[in-house]
Amino acid sequence: MASIDNKKRFYELWNTNLLGNKLRSWSCEEFRTSGYDGVFGLRATPKAAGGGGFLLIPEDRNFNKALNSFKAKGYNESEIVICEAAPDEQITLQGELLRDVYGWYMFALEDHPGLRMREALLLAKEYRGLKVLNLLKQHLTPNSYDDTMELFDIYPDSVIEFSAYRINLGWAAGRNTIIWEVRNY
Numbered sequence: 001m002a003s004i005d006n007k008k009r010f011y012e013l014w015n016t017n018l019l020g021n022k023l024r025s026w027s028c029e030e031f032r033t034s035g036y037d038g039v040f041g042l043r044a045t046p047k048a049a050g051g052g053g054f055l056l057i058p059e060d061r062n063f064n065k066a067l068n069s070f071k072a073k074g075y076n077e078s079e080i081v082i083c084e085a086a087p088d089e090q091i092t093l094q095g096e097l098l099r100d101v102y103g104w105y106m107f108a109l110e111d112h113p114g115l116r117m118r119e120a121l122l123l124a125k126e127y128r129g130l131k132v133l134n135l136l137k138q139h140l141t142p143n144s145y146d147d148t149m150e151l152f153d154i155y156p157d158s159v160i161e162f163s164a165y166r167i168n169l170g171w172a173a174g175r176n177t178i179i180w181e182v183r184n185y
Contacts, residue, residue, distance in 0.1 A: 139164040
């Protein structure tokens with residue numbers, strides 16, 4: 001039975017696309033040639049001094065302007081990752097999903113677009129059993145649903161943190177759900 005016992009291991013698996021769909025990301029060099037024209041953000045990689053900072057691009061989507069503001073804070077291009085921005089206004093269901101001794105359990109918020117996960121969990125409700133599976137089937141595309149069930153086949157005792165959207169997004173085709181975390185910690 002596989003488990004993910006720490007954040008470092010989670011990122012090793014997540015960064016190699018082994019934990020389901022996630023938002024697309026690029027190095028600065030890759031982004032310049034990607035042709036991506038949607039909303040994006042910049043963040044410092046964990047190895048960077050101060051790590052993890054996130055800065056959304058201004059509405060003008062000026063990559064060079066945002067990159068220069070990161071450089072002014074002391075980051076170099078090798079420490080910066082460009083990320084597809086999550087369209088929070090398109091969220092239909094978000095929360096945490098797990099199986100415990102009583103079966104399926106979900107702590108989630110339905111139909112409150114525009115909230116980030118931390119805000120959503122403050123308003124979330126508990127769901128159990130078949131209601132969980134019905135909500136997932138209602139909000140996830142068939143591909144996203146199948147991916148989620150497969151994650152539970154591999155990591156049966158893990159918590160899966162996710163957001164489902166009205167639109168398809170991320171690196172995997174036909175998916176409307178982003179897996180933010182799979183964890184046992």
